Amino acid sequence: MNIKINSNFKNIKETYLFSEISQRVKRYSEANPGKDIIRLGIGDVTLPLPSVVTSAMKIAAGEMGEQKTFRGYPPESGYPFLKSAVQSHYQRYGVSLDISEIFISDGAKSDLGNLVDILGSNKVIIPDPVYPVYVDSNLMNGNKITLIAGNKENGFLPMPDQITGDAAEPAVIYICSPNNPTGAAYNSEQLAKWVEYALGTGSLIIYDSAYEAFITQDDLPHSIYEIKGAYECAVEVCSFSKFAGFTGVRCGWMIVPQKLTADDGTSLNKMWLRRQSTKFNGVSYPVQAAAEAALTPEGMKQCLSNIEYYRRNAALIGEVLDSKGIFYTGGRNSPYIWLECPDKMGSWEFFDMLLNKAQIVGTPGEGFGEAGEGYFRITSFGTYENTVRACDRLREIL
Ligand SMILES: *Cc1c(COP(=O)(O)O)cnc(C)c1O
Numbered sequence: 001m002n003i004k005i006n007s008n009f010k011n012i013k014e015t016y017l018f019s020e021i022s023q024r025v026k027r028y029s030e031a032n033p034g035k036d037i038i039r040l041g042i043g044d045v046t047l048p049l050p051s052v053v054t055s056a057m058k059i060a061a062g063e064m065g066e067q068k069t070f071r072g073y074p075p076e077s078g079y080p081f082l083k084s085a086v087q088s089h090y091q092r093y094g095v096s097l098d099i100s101e102i103f104i105s106d107g108a109k110s111d112l113g114n115l116v117d118i119l120g121s122n123k124v125i126i127p128d129p130v131y132p133v134y135v136d137s138n139l140m141n142g143n144k145i146t147l148i149a150g151n152k153e154n155g156f157l158p159m160p161d162q163i164t165g166d167a168a169e170p171a172v173i174y175i176c177s178p179n180n181p182t183g184a185a186y187n188s189e190q191l192a193k194w195v196e197y198a199l200g201t202g203s204l205i206i207y208d209s210a211y212e213a214f215i216t217q218d219d220l221p222h223s224i225y226e227i228k229g230a231y232e233c234a235v236e237v238c239s240f241s242k243f244a245g246f247t248g249v250r251c252g253w254m255i256v257p258q259k260l261t262a263d264d265g266t267s268l269n270k271m272w273l274r275r276q277s278t279k280f281n282g283v284s285y286p287v288q289a290a291a292e293a294a295l296t297p298e299g300m301k302q303c304l305s306n307i308e309y310y311r312r313n314a315a316l317i318g319e320v321l322d323s324k325g326i327f328y329t330g331g332r333n334s335p336y337i338w339l340e341c342p343d344k345m346g347s348w349e350f351f352d353m354l355l356n357k358a359q360i361v362g363t364p365g366e367g368f369g370e371a372g373e374g375y376f377r378i379t380s381f382g383t384y385e386n387t388v389r390a391c392d393r394l395r396e397i398l
Pocket of ligand 1: 043109110176208239251252
């Protein structure tokens with residue numbers, strides 16, 4: 001063919017983290033057949049869906065098979081019943097939203113990746129280390145990225161005073177709190193500094209709250225809209241994946257406040273609606289019915305009980321690291337433990353050591369950005385039994 005491609009794709013790193021991990025694991029298990037490998041690497045849940053969720057899904061599937069209750073295309077931005085449920089969910093934190101500000105989607109990754117469609121060429125500020133989708137989707141659009149480092153000194157919570165260059169320049173700022181991979185979460189005071197910076201410079205904050213339900217500390221906000229002024233400078237992306245086990249079901253939402261306007265006065269809410277109704281045909285009815293069930297009082301109870309299960313795993317891993325004097329963040333308000341590799345080992349060096357000596361697979365911190373070098377992520381999303389076995393092995397080799 002003689003067609004041209006989007007050459008921005010050439011700027012994206014070839015080796016994808018999880019494919020490199022699976023190659024190394026494959027090589028190891030081929031060389032060491034029969035070895036019992038415990039996988040605590042990938043950020044996927046393991047518990048099955050709560051029963052209220054699957055019941056709602058089954059009922060909805062049945063309705064789709066009856067003439068009287070069959071439904072065709074859903075509204076692009078979601079069924080009113082689910083938007084109302086999300087609206088009530090936010091009221092628990094004292095956050096009021098208009099129904100028109102809520103957009104239901106097939107997940108947070110899609111929303112985060114698609115959001116660049118409606119934004120022009122801006123200064124883009126992304127924390128490092130972080131969920132790789134922010135960097136890659138901006139690179140695909142040809143945007144220049146400024147990274148701000150999280151490290152031991154700032155508790156893996158980069159702040160606006162780290163921003164270099166023209167301090168008054170408006171920017172698109174990504175914030176992930178609680179953070180994947182570090183598990184670090186901003187408190188209200190710290191988030192207020194970000195909102196203040198955004199309002200002062202005319203910047204947009206893209207707030208990823210995928211792990212909001214894992215927060216245990218009372219002083220940590222669950223939504224950026226708990227911070228005064230955030231309606232004028234932030235969109236928020238959230239997901240049913242980690243909170244309700246929807247990684248294989250696919251549902252999330254994005255909040256785009258009516259008050260958000262670009263430099264020429266354009267409403268971001270209108271633009272996002274236009275973008276979604278052009279390129280997206282909505283989330284299936286059984287999935288939205290299942291998502292609504294997750295937000296009912298009984299649904300929340302079941303989802304939080306699953307989160308409690310993962311939290312117990314995180315506590316077990318934390319205990320081992322504490323007993324060995326290894327520095328780590330996360331675990332408390334997040335399903336991830338982010339540890340400093342012992343003996344100044346590099347991330348991949350520690351990965352190989354854990355695989356070879358303990359047959360445990362984790363995720364090298366470097367895969368989430370340069371600032372992650374020398375760190376390592378272990379997930380609490382494994383089964384309790386596997387976590388216990390992994391902890392026994394860690395106690396022996398660390
Ligand atoms: C898992 C994850 C997502 C993806 O959520 P989906 O709804 O499954 O697409 C988004 N953001 C972060 C930080 C995540 O870790």
